[in-house]
Amino acid sequence: MNILVSPNPHIHSKWSTRSLMTDVVIALLPAAICSVVFYGWREALVLAVSVLSCVGFEWLITRCLMKQRSTICDMSAVVTGLLLGMNLPFTTPWWMVMIGALVAIGIAKMTFGGLGQNVFNPALVGRVFLLVSFPAVMTTWVGPVHFADAFTGSTPLSSVNEAILNGTPVTEITSQYSYGSMLLANLGGSAGEICALALLLGFVYLCVRKVIKPWITLSIFATVALTSLIFWGIDSARFTDPAFNLLSGGLILGACFMATDYVTSPMSTLGGIIFGVGIGFLTMMIRYFGSYPEGVSFAILIMNAFVPLLNRWCKQKKFGRA
Amino acid sequence: MRKPTFSIGGVHPHDSKISRECRIEPMPLPDSAFLAVSQHIGAPAKPLVAVGDKVKVGQPIAEPGGFVSAYIHASVSGTVKSIAPRADLAGNPVMTIEIAREGDEWMEGIDQSDTLVTDIPDDNKALLEKIKLGGIVGLGGATFPTHVKLSPPPGSKCERLIINGCECEPYLTSDFRVLLEKGEQVIVGAAILKQVLGGVPCTVAIEENKPEAIAHINEVIAKLQKLSPKFNGIEVMTMKMRYPQGGEKQLIDAVMHRQVGSGALPISVGAVVQNVGTALAVYDMVQKNKPLIDNTVTVTGECFPHQANLLVRVGTPLRSILEHLGGIPEEAVKVISGGPMMGKAVANLDAATLKGTGALLLLTEKQTARKEEGPCIRCGKCAEACPMGLEPFLLQKLSRNGDVEALEANAAQDCIECGCCLYSCPANIPLLDIIRLGKADAMKAIRDRAAKK
Numbered sequence: 001m002n003i004l005v006s007p008n009p010h011i012h013s014k015w016s017t018r019s020l021m022t023d024v025v026i027a028l029l030p031a032a033i034c035s036v037v038f039y040g041w042r043e044a045l046v047l048a049v050s051v052l053s054c055v056g057f058e059w060l061i062t063r064c065l066m067k068q069r070s071t072i073c074d075m076s077a078v079v080t081g082l083l084l085g086m087n088l089p090f091t092t093p094w095w096m097v098m099i100g101a102l103v104a105i106g107i108a109k110m111t112f113g114g115l116g117q118n119v120f121n122p123a124l125v126g127r128v129f130l131l132v133s134f135p136a137v138m139t140t141w142v143g144p145v146h147f148a149d150a151f152t153g154s155t156p157l158s159s160v161n162e163a164i165l166n167g168t169p170v171t172e173i174t175s176q177y178s179y180g181s182m183l184l185a186n187l188g189g190s191a192g193e194i195c196a197l198a199l200l201l202g203f204v205y206l207c208v209r210k211v212i213k214p215w216i217t218l219s220i221f222a223t224v225a226l227t228s229l230i231f232w233g234i235d236s237a238r239f240t241d242p243a244f245n246l247l248s249g250g251l252i253l254g255a256c257f258m259a260t261d262y263v264t265s266p267m268s269t270l271g272g273i274i275f276g277v278g279i280g281f282l283t284m285m286i287r288y289f290g291s292y293p294e295g296v297s298f299a300i301l302i303m304n305a306f307v308p309l310l311n312r313w314c315k316q317k318k319f320g321r322a
Numbered sequence: 323m324r325k326p327t328f329s330i331g332g333v334h335p336h337d338s339k340i341s342r343e344c345r346i347e348p349m350p351l352p353d354s355a356f357l358a359v360s361q362h363i364g365a366p367a368k369p370l371v372a373v374g375d376k377v378k379v380g381q382p383i384a385e386p387g388g389f390v391s392a393y394i395h396a397s398v399s400g401t402v403k404s405i406a407p408r409a410d411l412a413g414n415p416v417m418t419i420e421i422a423r424e425g426d427e428w429m430e431g432i433d434q435s436d437t438l439v440t441d442i443p444d445d446n447k448a449l450l451e452k453i454k455l456g457g458i459v460g461l462g463g464a465t466f467p468t469h470v471k472l473s474p475p476p477g478s479k480c481e482r483l484i485i486n487g488c489e490c491e492p493y494l495t496s497d498f499r500v501l502l503e504k505g506e507q508v509i510v511g512a513a514i515l516k517q518v519l520g521g522v523p524c525t526v527a528i529e530e531n532k533p534e535a536i537a538h539i540n541e542v543i544a545k546l547q548k549l550s551p552k553f554n555g556i557e558v559m560t561m562k563m564r565y566p567q568g569g570e571k572q573l574i575d576a577v578m579h580r581q582v583g584s585g586a587l588p589i590s591v592g593a594v595v596q597n598v599g600t601a602l603a604v605y606d607m608v609q610k611n612k613p614l615i616d617n618t619v620t621v622t623g624e625c626f627p628h629q630a631n632l633l634v635r636v637g638t639p640l641r642s643i644l645e646h647l648g649g650i651p652e653e654a655v656k657v658i659s660g661g662p663m664m665g666k667a668v669a670n671l672d673a674a675t676l677k678g679t680g681a682l683l684l685l686t687e688k689q690t691a692r693k694e695e696g697p698c699i700r701c702g703k704c705a706e707a708c709p710m711g712l713e714p715f716l717l718q719k720l721s722r723n724g725d726v727e728a729l730e731a732n733a734a735q736d737c738i739e740c741g742c743c744l745y746s747c748p749a750n751i752p753l754l755d756i757i758r759l760g761k762a763d764a765m766k767a768i769r770d771r772a773a774k775k
Contacts, residue, residue: 003671005656008667009663010685011689017696076699114697115697262701263700318584319736
């Protein structure tokens with residue numbers, strides 16, 4: 001009999017990179033399906049082009065440029081593609097989606113050495129690249145086609161941004177939106193922003209499956225709520241209220257799915273909380289004082305840069321050591 | 323109320339205790355027993371017999387070779403056939419005394435009956451000496467000589483005795499069966515240990531997945547407490563199910579909420595931990611004059627048709643145990659001495675059992691094959707799982723780079739090699755394999771520095 005000899009442990013948990021990534025895809029599905037229901041086939045096209053190009057580019061780069069075995073089976077490119085697609089307006093032309101995918105996979109992920117090595121969240125790098133390169137397309141939001149009151153041109157956040165520039169009180173804008181409808185279907189905005197409830201459902205799934213811990217997300221929500229509560233308390237004509245800030249824009253998508261990306265977030269709980277506080281605070285500063293209406297992407301990318309430091313500073317307590 | 327458990331890390335593997343219903347049965351005596359002189363932590367024992375000598379069961383055949391060392395007794399009667407190096411389960415040569423068995427003749431004075439003896443002698447010095455003469459070592463895995471653990475160094479004081487009945491490793495059921503079938507003996511053994519330690523309170527820690535054992539031991543304690551006040555102060559604590567609860571440091575943390583410092587002994591926080599099997603061995607020696615010549619071995623695995631908990635004489639070849647139960651099934655690719663998390667894979671089936679052999683586990687290719695290593699995705703699951711609060715992802719990197727200074731600074735020497743990191747890693751990085759090398763380097767650096775002083 002041939003016997004196998006290897007060191008302990010002799011069994012392994014059910015986790016694999018692929019199973020974790022697949023769980024993230026499953027968690028994103030409710031929101032993706034919602035967005036296709038609201039926006040129709042063009043949204044489906046954006047998501048499909050994004051996922052297929054991310055996977056395709058990763059395959060091409062690993063096989064043809066790096067001459068390695070392809071890594072597409074780990075499902076991480078699918079996650080990046082889905083997240084990128086959900087961050088774009090459904091009116092984005094297909095070739096623009098492909099450019100975003102190339103930047104996300106080619107520049108943000110593979111040039112750093114592939115999965116696990118990148119400093120910045122690939123999907124966000126792709127989105128921000130498109131945002132600064134094609135600002136017109138990326139900030140033109142068309143309301144859901146399946147609604148009678150479909151409108152063009154603004155999201156709640158961009159309207160507020162305009163109001164601030166024009167000196168109109170923001171309450172004139174925020175009073176147009178009911179929080180209940182924002183929770184179910186956010187008017188205007190990208191796919192991933194449209195249904196807060198579907199996104200939160202996915203987040204709960206990830207927590208229950210122990211794929212992620214809730215601390216980063218919760219600390220972002222708490223910081224956004226607290227910061228806006230303070231500013232809104234000071235001047236409610238100039239600054240938007242906490243509920244509006246929590247429900248609008250890409251905050252929920254960013255906090256639940258982008259900030260919790262394993263590779264680009266801190267390892268320890270304390271590090272994660274500091275990371276989340278930073279994202280929440282920067283988001284509110286950009287929303288209140290920046291020239292862009294939305295700040296979640298920038299806030300996450302900025303905090304991504306601090307992750308190595310946070311990993312070094314925030315260590316968990318070791319057993320039996322003071 | 324939340325059940326007590328340790329405070330950092332840990333994992334929840336499926337408990338797979340498929341042999342839990344198998345009663346302890348005696349294994350037929352082997353034709354020859356192979357007794358290694360080094361089957362405890364510490365100095366090897368020195369042989370007391372010569373080739374050709376006739377020995378009886380329970381006769382000492384090797385004496386302690388130092389302070390931290392233990393007696394070894396003949397586990398079968400017969401003739402000493404050889405005293406020579408013999409391959410152990412990893413294939414490394416260890417000095418071994420081989421006894422060719424003739425019949426089953428025991429030393430005079432050993433009480434082989436089942437009668438329970440509950441009267442505990444009062445002379446603690448004599449008790450301690452008897453435990454030493456019985457060759458008793460810790461049967462939870464580390465095989466540390468029990469009499470040494472029971473003699474706290476001057477200045478330290480024991481405040482609590484913990485009887486470790488957690489059996490947190492999947493598959494293992496020998497402690498569970500001992501608790502169920504020999505509960506009285508275990509509790510009398512615990513009372514003896516408690517008395518030797520100065521009458522300290524005693525906690526019997528049992529995980530929640532063994533409710534029958536918890537109920538039974540509670541009954542036994544109540545019954546014995548009616549007989550003698552010596553059994554007062556013994557209580558059962560139901561622990562949450564979590565691996566590695568049975569680790570000494572983790573168990574002390576769970577029971578007493580005290581953390582043993584890096585490199586320190588349990589006694590530094592006032593704790594002494596003894597395994598269920600050790601308590602039984604203490605009873606056998608003190609009350610029945612029977613030294614440590616046999617122990618309970620779980621033989622199990624899903625692929626194995628004849629699960630069993632066997633009472634095996636120390637020095638029985640592993641192959642004969644497996645053959646007694648119908649041989650090794652085709653699908654089995656690995657034979658493990660111990661549990662799936664911390665056990666050692668057997669390279670040599672002709673090796674014999676040791677005092678500390680608690681289980682033989684057979685796993686199939688599908689259950690045990692390592693999967694292909696992928697890149698670290700920095701999920702932090704290893705750090706979350708580490709019961710010592712270490713950062714396996716970092717230690718593994720430092721270890722690959724050979725950075726001994728940083729390994730020591732990041733406490734690689736505190737690693738207890740429980741396997742939680744490798745078990746949880748989704749990228750299948752062989753974390754523990756690599757960290758183990760780094761830990762050895764860090765410990766060597768610490769020893770070298772101490773030697774220079």
